[in-house]
Amino acid sequence: MTSAAEPTTGPATTRRREHEWTDPMVLAAAAAGLDGLEYLRRIVDGRLPGAPVASLVGFRAVSAEHGRVAFAFEPGEHQYNPIGSVHGGVYATLLDSACGCAVHSTLPAGTGYTSLDLSVRFLRRITVDTGTVTCTGHVVQAGRRTALARAELTDAEGRLLGEATSSCLILPGG
Structure with missing residues (x-):
């Protein structure tokens, strides 16, 4: 008779994380009256709140220029997959956001x-x-x-952690 291996790190401990966000319709209303670059710059400097997904995943906009944006991300264990590293969906969310916001700018x-x-x-x-x-x-x-964008994830030493390309459909009138 065989049995599943017991965890070797001791008993599991529960952790808790709370999440708050701003009404996304406030952001949508602001976006309608601003060009993409001004909209993103207002998020960077705090005049507009970040997107709810940014606070959920744990990243923030740190710069916006015409055709270029940057986000900072602090990895946490709440983003881990079952094998002890950040889940690929978090990579994808960051990369998709950077590609899309670069186009938006x-x-x-x-x-x-x-x-x-x-x-x-x-x-x-x-x-x-x-x-x-x-x-x-x-x-x-x-x-x-349409627009084509590229994004890169790097660590503090400049090592490439992940990359993506994305095609975006431009929607005149919103």
């Missing part, structure tokens, strides 16, 4: 976008020991109807 007021695809590559594991991670996105090619 190029759009005039009243114009929206949506991701058409996202291709992610996981290159190194992220743990709490990784420290602050930076996710930078930039527009590779922008057209009237």
Whole structure:
């Protein structure tokens, strides 16, 4: 008779994390009247709150320029997969956000976008020991109807942790 292996690290301990966010319709209303770059700059400098997903996942906008954005991310164990590192969905969320916001930074007021695809590559594991991670996105090619963006996740020493490309559909009129 065989049995499942017992955990070797001792008994499991429960942890708790609370989450607060701002009404996303406040952000949506602000987006309608601002060009993409001004909108993102207001999030960076705190005049507008970040997106609810940013507070949920644990990242924040730190810079916005025309065609380029950056986020800072502090990995935590609440983002771990069952094998003890940050879940790939967290990588994908950061990379998708950076690609999309890079495109958004190029759009005039009243114009929206949506991701058409996202291709992610996981290159190194992220743990709490990784420290602050930076996710930078930039527009590779922008057209009237679509845009192509690329994003990279790097650690404090500049090592590439993951990367992605994304095509975005431009939505005139929001």
